[in-house]
Amino acid sequence: MEPENTKPDAGETNQAEPDRATGPAEAPETRPSVRPARGRITELPEPQLARLSRRELLKVAPVLVLGAFAIPGVQDALLKKGLGFSDWMSARLFRRGHQAPTFSDSELTPFEKFPINDYDVDDPGVIFENWTLTVSGLVQKPGDYKLQQIQALPPVRQNTRHICVEGWDVVGRFGGALLSDFLNLIGADTSAKFITVACADDYYESLDMATALHPQTLLCYEMYDRPLTREHGAPLRLNVPTKIGYKQAKYLTDLKVTNVLDKVGYWEDQGYSSFYGL
Amino acid sequence: MSGTVFEIIRTKGDEAESAGRAAYEHPLVVRLCHWLNAISLFVMVGSGLQIFRAFPSFGAKIPQKDLLNWPRSLALGGWLGGALQWHLTFMWIYLATGLVYLGYQLFSGNYRQVLFTARDVPGVWPMVRHYFFFGPKPEQREVYNPLQKHAYTVAIGLGVLSVLTGLAIWKPVQFSWLAWLMGGFHWARLWHFLVMWAMLAFVFGHLVMVLLHGWNNFVSMLTGWKKDPEY
Numbered sequence: 001m002e003p004e005n006t007k008p009d010a011g012e013t014n015q016a017e018p019d020r021a022t023g024p025a026e027a028p029e030t031r032p033s034v035r036p037a038r039g040r041i042t043e044l045p046e047p048q049l050a051r052l053s054r055r056e057l058l059k060v061a062p063v064l065v066l067g068a069f070a071i072p073g074v075q076d077a078l079l080k081k082g083l084g085f086s087d088w089m090s091a092r093l094f095r096r097g098h099q100a101p102t103f104s105d106s107e108l109t110p111f112e113k114f115p116i117n118d119y120d121v122d123d124p125g126v127i128f129e130n131w132t133l134t135v136s137g138l139v140q141k142p143g144d145y146k147l148q149q150i151q152a153l154p155p156v157r158q159n160t161r162h163i164c165v166e167g168w169d170v171v172g173r174f175g176g177a178l179l180s181d182f183l184n185l186i187g188a189d190t191s192a193k194f195i196t197v198a199c200a201d202d203y204y205e206s207l208d209m210a211t212a213l214h215p216q217t218l219l220c221y222e223m224y225d226r227p228l229t230r231e232h233g234a235p236l237r238l239n240v241p242t243k244i245g246y247k248q249a250k251y252l253t254d255l256k257v258t259n260v261l262d263k264v265g266y267w268e269d270q271g272y273s274s275f276y277g278l
Numbered sequence: 279m280s281g282t283v284f285e286i287i288r289t290k291g292d293e294a295e296s297a298g299r300a301a302y303e304h305p306l307v308v309r310l311c312h313w314l315n316a317i318s319l320f321v322m323v324g325s326g327l328q329i330f331r332a333f334p335s336f337g338a339k340i341p342q343k344d345l346l347n348w349p350r351s352l353a354l355g356g357w358l359g360g361a362l363q364w365h366l367t368f369m370w371i372y373l374a375t376g377l378v379y380l381g382y383q384l385f386s387g388n389y390r391q392v393l394f395t396a397r398d399v400p401g402v403w404p405m406v407r408h409y410f411f412f413g414p415k416p417e418q419r420e421v422y423n424p425l426q427k428h429a430y431t432v433a434i435g436l437g438v439l440s441v442l443t444g445l446a447i448w449k450p451v452q453f454s455w456l457a458w459l460m461g462g463f464h465w466a467r468l469w470h471f472l473v474m475w476a477m478l479a480f481v482f483g484h485l486v487m488v489l490l491h492g493w494n495n496f497v498s499m500l501t502g503w504k505k506d507p508e509y
Contacts, residue, residue: 042302113339
C-alpha cells in the first residue's frame with residue numbers, strides 16, 4: 001500500500017506531459033509550475049512531488065481560521081457577530097407588503113390546544129377596571145389609553161400561524177386593532193426605529209418600525225372571536241404573524257416609540273435573535 | 279492496488295524509476311470548500327440536533343409525543359439559544375461554501391469529474407458487483423468511478439435541499455412559497471430533519487470508503503495530489 005520509492009536518483013525528469021496547458025514543455029525543475037490537467041498522470045521526482053504537496057497543503061491552511069470558534073473568549077464574540085449578521089439579513093429580507101399566509105377556519109388549531117407559554121406566571125393578576133396602556137416616547141399624544149379606545153379602531157380578524165422558537169407551530173385566530181392604526185391615533189413618529197412594550201409580568205419586547213407598521217401586526221384583544229383569556233395575555237397582547245413566538249408579548253401595560261433600545265427583549269437579552277422575522 | 283498500476287509503470291520503462299506517479303485530482307477551491315464544508319456541516323448537524331431537543335416531535339404541541347430523546351452530549355450549543363447562535367452563524371459559512379463550490383465547478387468545467395450522467399450508467403453495475411459481490415475490479419479511467427459520482431452528485435443535491443428546507447423554516451413568511459412547496463412550515467421542518475439524516479448516511483459511507491482507500495486517497499484532498507492513482 002505504501003510504494004514510497006524515495007530513491008534520490010539522478011533527477012532524470014520527465015515531469016512534463018506534452019499536453020499540459022502550462023506553456024513551455026520544459027519547465028525548470030526547481031520551480032515546478034506544474035498544474036497538469038486533473039486526473040492526468042504525471043511523473044514527478046519524489047522530492048519535487050513532496051515539495052509540491054507541502055506547498056499545496058499550506059494553501060489549505062486558511063481553513064484553520066475557523067478554529068477561532070473553539071477559543072472560549074473569542075467564541076462568544078464571533079457567535080454574537082454571526083447572529084447579528086443573521087438579523088441584519090433578516091431585516092433586509094423583510095418585505096413590508098408581503099403578508100403572512102392566512103388559513104381557513106377549518107385549519108385552526110382548537111383553542112384548547114393552543115399552547116400557553118409563560119416565562120413566569122399564567123396570570124400576573126391584571127385588574128381590568130384600572131387597566132390602561134401607557135404611551136410614551138416619540139408621540140404627539142402620550143398618556144394612558146383605555147381598552148375601549150383601542151377597540152374603537154377598525155377591528156381586524158385573522159387566522160395566522162404562530163411559530164415558537166422551539167419548533168412547534170399552531171394556527172390561531174386573532175382579533176384586534178392594527179398597531180399602525182394605534183400609532184396613528186397616538187401621533188407616533190413613524191420614522192423612529194422601534195416600538196417597545198412592557199408587560200404586567202415584567203416581560204418586555206421590542207419591534208422594528210417596519211414590522212410595527214405591517215398590515216397584519218395587531219394590538220390583539222381577541223382570540224377565537226372571544227375576549228382574550230388571562231393565560232393568553234388579557235386584556236391586550238401583540239399578534240405579529242411575521243415574527244417568532246416570543247415577540248408576541250402578553251399583558252401589555254406600556255408602549256413606547258423610540259430610536260434607542262437599551263434592552264431588546266426578555267429572551268433576546270439572554271442570547272436569542274433580536275429581529276427573528278419569519 | 280490492482281495489477282494495472284504496475285503494468286503502467288512497467289511500460290514506462292526505466293525512466294519512470296526515479297519518478298513517482300501522481301495525479302492532480304483536486305483543485306485548491308475544491309479542497310478549501312471540502313474542509314470548510316466538513317466543519318460547517320459538523321456544526322450545523324450538532325447545533326441542529328440541540329435545536330431539535332427543544333421540541334423533539336413533528337406532531338402537535340398538545341399533546342406532545344416525543345420522537346427521540348437525543349442526548350445533550352451529542353449536540354452542540356448547550357441550550358436552544360446557544361444552538362441557534364451556532365446554527366444561524368454557520369449557515370452563512372455553509373451557504374457561502376456551497377455557492378463558491380457550485381460556481382467553481384460550473385465555470386471551471388470541473389463538474390465533469392463529479393457529475394453523474396447518463397454516460398456513467400453502464401458502469402454502475404460492474405462497480406456494485408465489485409463493491410458488494412466480490413466481482414472483479416473494473417478498470418478505472420477517471421478520477422471517480424460511477425458509484426462515486428453518483429454518491430457525490432446526490433450529496434450535492436442534498437446540500438441544496440438542506441439550504442432550501444432550512445430557508446423555508448427560517449423564513450416561512452418571506453419565502454412562504456418555499457414552505458408551501460414543501461407542504462407548509464410543519465412539513466418543511468420534517469424535510470429539513472430527513473435531509474440531515476440522508477446527509478449523515480452519505481458522510482458515513484464516505485468515511486468508510488476513505489478508510490478503505492487508504493492514506494494516499496485522504497492526502498489528495500489536502501494537497502490535491504494523489505500518489506499512485508489507480509488509473
